[in-house]
Amino acid sequence: MAGNIALPLQEFIASLDNTSLPKILQVCSGVYFQGSIYEISGSEVCFSTGDLIKVIGIELQSVSCEDVTNNEKFELPVTHTGLFKVVPEQMPYTSVEEMLSLRPVGLDDSLPFTFVSHSKVTFGSLTLGAGKALTVLSIEKREGEEDMVRCHVKGQTEASAEVCIPLSSRGEFSECESEESYTLKEIMASPCLRSRRFRFVKTTKCERILVLSPVYQVQAIMNMRKNVLRFPSSLEVDVVDVTDVCKDANFVTPLNLTEVLSQPDKSFPVVAEILEEPESRSFFKCAWLPRLVKSTNLILHKKGTTPMVLLSSLKGRKTQQYFLVSQQYGGRFRRRPREFNSVYEVYVASTQTHSLTVSVTRNCEEVEEEGLPGLSVGERLQIVDCTRMELPSENNKGEKQSVEALLCHRLQEPDDEEDDEEDEDEEKDKQEEAKEEVLLPLYMQGHFVEVLGENKKYKLCDLGKEFSLPLDVKVVSRDTDLETDPLVGFPCLRIEGAMLEPSIQASFTDKPDHCFHLLPQWLSLSVSFTKDALPWPRDQFPKCFTEKVSEMTDTFFYEFRKKGNSDEAPPPRPPKRDMSSSNLVTKKSKSTKKSSKPKKNKDKSVLTEKLNDLTLNHKKRPPAPLPPDEPPPLVPRKCSAADITSKAKPNTYVKINQPLKRDQLCDVAADVESDHDYETVDETLVAVVKTAQENVMFY
Numbered sequence: 001m002a003g004n005i006a007l008p009l010q011e012f013i014a015s016l017d018n019t020s021l022p023k024i025l026q027v028c029s030g031v032y033f034q035g036s037i038y039e040i041s042g043s044e045v046c047f048s049t050g051d052l053i054k055v056i057g058i059e060l061q062s063v064s065c066e067d068v069t070n071n072e073k074f075e076l077p078v079t080h081t082g083l084f085k086v087v088p089e090q091m092p093y094t095s096v097e098e099m100l101s102l103r104p105v106g107l108d109d110s111l112p113f114t115f116v117s118h119s120k121v122t123f124g125s126l127t128l129g130a131g132k133a134l135t136v137l138s139i140e141k142r143e144g145e146e147d148m149v150r151c152h153v154k155g156q157t158e159a160s161a162e163v164c165i166p167l168s169s170r171g172e173f174s175e176c177e178s179e180e181s182y183t184l185k186e187i188m189a190s191p192c193l194r195s196r197r198f199r200f201v202k203t204t205k206c207e208r209i210l211v212l213s214p215v216y217q218v219q220a221i222m223n224m225r226k227n228v229l230r231f232p233s234s235l236e237v238d239v240v241d242v243t244d245v246c247k248d249a250n251f252v253t254p255l256n257l258t259e260v261l262s263q264p265d266k267s268f269p270v271v272a273e274i275l276e277e278p279e280s281r282s283f284f285k286c287a288w289l290p291r292l293v294k295s296t297n298l299i300l301h302k303k304g305t306t307p308m309v310l311l312s313s314l315k316g317r318k319t320q321q322y323f324l325v326s327q328q329y330g331g332r333f334r335r336r337p338r339e340f341n342s343v344y345e346v347y348v349a350s351t352q353t354h355s356l357t358v359s360v361t362r363n364c365e366e367v368e369e370e371g372l373p374g375l376s377v378g379e380r381l382q383i384v385d386c387t388r389m390e391l392p393s394e395n396n397k398g399e400k401q402s403v404e405a406l407l408c409h410r411l412q413e414p415d416d417e418e419d420d421e422e423d424e425d426e427e428k429d430k431q432e433e434a435k436e437e438v439l440l441p442l443y444m445q446g447h448f449v450e451v452l453g454e455n456k457k458y459k460l461c462d463l464g465k466e467f468s469l470p471l472d473v474k475v476v477s478r479d480t481d482l483e484t485d486p487l488v489g490f491p492c493l494r495i496e497g498a499m500l501e502p503s504i505q506a507s508f509t510d511k512p513d514h515c516f517h518l519l520p521q522w523l524s525l526s527v528s529f530t531k532d533a534l535p536w537p538r539d540q541f542p543k544c545f546t547e548k549v550s551e552m553t554d555t556f557f558y559e560f561r562k563k564g565n566s567d568e569a570p571p572p573r574p575p576k577r578d579m580s581s582s583n584l585v586t587k588k589s590k591s592t593k594k595s596s597k598p599k600k601n602k603d604k605s606v607l608t609e610k611l612n613d614l615t616l617n618h619k620k621r622p623p624a625p626l627p628p629d630e631p632p633p634l635v636p637r638k639c640s641a642a643d644i645t646s647k648a649k650p651n652t653y654v655k656i657n658q659p660l661k662r663d664q665l666c667d668v669a670a671d672v673e674s675d676h677d678y679e680t681v682d683e684t685l686v687a688v689v690k691t692a693q694e695n696v697m698f699y
Contacts, residue, residue: 004240012241013058013216013233014194021058024246025239027051047237053229054251057219063184064213064234068197075215076184083181084198087209092118092174096149097167099175100139112137112152114176121171126163128153133176140164188214221251227275228254228526252528257520260527261303261502269301269534269541271509276526283522283556286547291508292525299512299534300527301505301544306517309460310496310552310560311487314472322557323487325460326517326548327498330479332457336472336492337450343440344572346448347406350383352468357382357411362447368392370574371403371441380451381408381438389439403441404572410436443574464498471495479548486549496557497564505546509535516547522556 006028016023027047047053062075076082093099099115114135121128128134134151141147148164181201187193194214200206216233254275255263274296282289292298307327313320340346340358350356359380366374371391389405440446457476458466472494478485487493504518512535518525536542 004242006238006240009235009237009239010213010215010233012239013055013218014214015191016055016058018058021055022243023055023241024243024249025053025055026242026246027053028238028240047235052223052242052246052249052251053220053239054222054249055218055220056228058216058233059219060188060214061217061232062215063188064215066211066213068209068211078184078188080184083183083201084187084210084212085181085201086178086193087197087199088175088177090174092172094172095168095170096165096173099173100136100149100167113178115173116176118172118174121169123163123165123169134163134165137162184212187212221254223249223251225252254526254528257504257518257523257525257527260300260504261520263303265303267529268303269299271530271532271534272298272300272527273530274298274525274527276524279524281555283553283559285551285553286516288508288516288547297509297530297532298527299507299509301507301515303502303504305500306503307461307498308501309464309498310557311493312496312557313490314492314494320554322552322554323493324550324552324556325487326546327461327464328546329460329487329548330481331460331475331485331487332477333460333463333473334455334457334476335452335467336474337452338472339450340448341445343406343444343446344442346383346440347386347442349450350386350406355382357451357453358448359451360446361449364444364446371405371439372444373438373440375446380411381440381448382411383408384437386442387439389441403443405439405441408438408440410438441574442572463495469495469497481545482548486551497560499560505544507544512536513542513544514547515544517550 009025012025027049029049060078062077063080064073064075066073112135114133116131116133117128119130132153134153137150137152139147139149147167149167150162150164152160152162154160182193182198187198194212198210198212199208200210214233218229218231218233220229220231222229252275260272274292274294277294278289278292309325309327311323311325313322338349339361340349346356346358357380360375360377363377364372364375366372369392371389384407387405387407388402390400390402392400458473463471463473472492474490474492475485475487478488501517501519501521504520505515506518507513507515
């Protein structure tokens, strides 16, 4: 430490940049919050005298502003948009050379600048009085002669002139305020500007003189600690730079998984200690994930790139599951027919599969106005091409809409009862019918299933070579190397995509031969290499079993889809329909004369009116029939002007066991003003009731 100057941590960190790191500092003295142990951002930090700190990174967090008049301090974010002006130094300079040499801002960045002479000065034959302002334009260096400063000066009559002043000219000089303004980022980027004093521009606090100091977040490691420290540079600690003296000091070097990948191949295998655990929100649902805790040792066998595929189970009663499977998986797959819920999905699949054939799984009714053909369950459609079709006109002008459609051939199943001696003409006709063309609009909804023409078994690595993804498959033979194959038992799995993942083959020290893949792109983990011996004899590497199937979370699936998202066009929308009154008429009304508003048919049959009276919408129903000996009760009703002139006669009913007489029904006239709407009973209905009554009496 001899010969090194102790500096406050804030001042020392402000003089660094990332290109000069790492730096090794030794704590000299200092107290922070009345002690050397304190907590910052949830982690305990302890600096004692003599501790070594290895600074590995700095990041500007904010700017500390101190008012020189009252020592008030406050912080501003680096993104602060306000502007600042340099406050001139109050201390006068005794010579021009001193004024230029002590200016903290370099001349190349600050020219022109203005200064004032407080005394009368003579430059050769030119004499300037006190208070005369001079603006420095440039510095002229002359070989073998004294350097000169070219200045601009204004006379009493607003006349201006340029004079050359020797750097050795003596007097009493002070600089004037410049019109140049700076942002916080510009000030923090210049070491010369950071040492100046500033004031706000065009604010109510423009009179305040401020000293600006950067506040960094320091990332460092210590020789007695294994985790990375993060603390602000504003800690009140004095430090000394001992980088040259302590080059061989033993510091734990934390490495994330991406940095582990950058290590040379000769560094593996190695025992590593976990310094920082993975985040709680992980993409993995593996058995080894809960064991990745702090201070646990791992064996990192090797690094490399592993080809993998992402599989997902189909949505059903159970929760959908996702698996990341190495292409070294030894099971066998069989293709499963894909299901489609729209013609557009069939079109997308046809672009990936040659001569795609689908079977209809749900009936579709024909809608002529929208160009939707009728489809029946079991019909087979061979996809030919994507074309355009014209829809029937929907307006009086006869204009037709053109939409994208899928051209298909409707295939007919061969008839088992077909006679072998059928004529050749009939055979040709059936072949032509078997290739009946059908146009399916891309916006059409439907239910289809793929028709597969083979039942072959595939390896996982072969499926990606022969077929386009996504692809529906089923495991028909398990991987015998796995104790339990999690892919067996699913009725259908979908291969979502394939990827080449940078990976690190790792295992725990208690089971060094049972390995798994650490994926730096999807796992956040910090480790440090140790000098511990490997748990097997030297140069006798064990035969390792590597886990081939890893269950993932749905978050991983969404992130995977987000990264591989392409700019595919969305499914087409159905064509706009003309909502005018003439187009809202039903097919039945189109066959008759069209009218702007359909009229109500008054000539309804008596039977239709009876059925309407029996609906639930009818508010009041007729009272139950009573014997003729007892007249029906008269319910008092509210009288209106029309009721004064007419009054309804009481209804007459007959016993069930007596024949119903026609003249009794005819004598009762309907009252149009009554609350009840009774109908005249038809003779046919009377005969039916009479027959029913006689049959009941017979039994």
